[in-house]
Amino acid sequence: MTVWVLLLLTCVAAAGALKAPESGFLFTSPKLLQAGTSERFCVTLFNLPGPGRNVTLSLSSKAGTRPWSTTVELIPDTVDADGDHCFDLDVPRSVPPFRGYLDLRIANAAGLRLSDGSKVSIKAFTLVTLVQTDKPKYRPGDKVLIRVISLRYDLTPLIENIPEVWVTTPDNIRIAQWRDIKTTGGLIQLEVQLTEEPPLGTWTIHVRTYEGQLRSSSRRETHRFVVEEYVLPTFEVDVKRPTSVLDGEKTVTVDVCAKYTFGQPLIEATVTVNVTGGFDLEYVSDTLTTDETGCASSDLIVDDLFRDFRTSPATINVTVEEFGTGLSQSETSSLRKEFFSSASASVPDNAQLFIKPGLPYYGRLHIKDRDGSSFRK
Known part of the structure; x- marks a missing residue:
């Protein structure tokens, strides 16, 4: 009798272990939906056999309201009872941003009905x-x-x-x-x-x-x-001058060259150099004539340029007027006074590109003065 009791208990335990688990699914969705696009969604099935399986997904403002978009997707019979299936849902452009609600329903031909819902964020359509x-x-x-x-x-x-x-x-x-x-x-x-x-x-x-x-x-x-009615310029003006002067310098040279667009120099053109300071006060005015190369030079006295405002920059305006036609072009630049000498440094192209920790670095620097010449100090 003891042996039969043990067998009966074993059979009952085996029958309980063979009980089929409940059906279910896992729904995968983007956290943020972009209005005006088609978004991808996936479901993972658990013990949900076919045939006649379908999934319905709706997007609305909240649960129980009229959906903005709905898709009904048939799950192929080739997908196992524990398989995966992905599908798309169109998010309309007119969907308002911020918050939405996804309602998912899965059914099969045997009458099984599963459903779930989730809130989702929506980004407005941008164009x-x-x-x-x-x-x-x-x-x-x-x-x-x-x-x-x-x-x-x-x-x-x-x-x-x-x-x-x-x-x-x-x-x-x-x-x-x-x-x-x-x-x-x-x-x-x-x-x-x-x-x-x-x-x-x-x-x-x-x-x-x-x-x-x-x-x-x-x-x-x-x-x-x-x-507008405009005339293309017939000549070009090139002005060379320093951008700053050092304390102690006496003069500043402004070189002006003008040439036609086809390359010939602008001869006997009138060059006017005006220098103004704070409150548009005119400090210096010089009138020159271009030579056979189309160039002219003006030497300006530094003390006259910074007469009242020694720290504020002076404005240099150069106007070139063509002889006979009266056509003119102007170039404007600023000039400031510095009390300390400055230079710029650059690394040659063939210099060592990398530095190794713990090892010395050997290289060369090109140091140039403010006017572009080699720095010799």
Whole structure:
């Protein structure tokens, strides 16, 4: 009798050990959802056999409210009862930021129903629209080339039509417009031909894009360019002067050279050198004429440059006027007084690039004075 009792207890224990565990799942979701994108979700099944398994995921503002987006995904029969399955859910652009609620439901053909929910953060849909012209200023009769591209939050182009682009004059008169423009790789290229007598001033390019899925939700980007009558400079001016003077120096030399854009020197041009200090007081004014090389030099007395304000910088304005035409160009720079000598040091390209701890470093330095000459002190 003792033997039979032990066998019976063993059979009962074995039957209890073979009892099937309950079904369940593990849901994996991003912590932050980006509006206007498709997010990836996964479920890991536990003892949930097929066939006829499906998963339903909804995104809403909170539990029990109308969902913003819903997806129903059939779990293939090839996925085991303890397998994994991943799927996507579209997050609309119009979803408000901050907080949302995910509702997950899993069912199979045998009538098993499992559900769970979780709060999630939502980041608002962001769209960066870049508007560019081929140059900032145009003359009458020029052609204005326009480029527009819209970028998502991850800087990838938005491949969809741009609702509207239009151009207005300084008087806010619309002179060109395009609607529902098809993009090429997210980019559109437009052009506006200016007349020979267009309104002068600042023109504006307007671009309207959809911010959400509703066409009423839009935003506008602008870009400005200038239309004016201007003449390209026929000559260039190069001014060489020190940026500072040391205490004790008597004179400062300002070298001025002018040449035409095709390389020839500007001969017999009038060069005016004006030096002003604090409160725009004029200290020094010198008038010169360029020689056959197109250059002229002016020696300025330091005591005259810093007459009243010894610590504030002086302003040097150089104007070159072409003989016969009256065309002129100006260059402005500042000059300050220093009471200590300074120099700059640079490492040659062939110097040792690395320092090893505990070992000496051998190298050379190029030390130059403030005027660029070798420092000999």
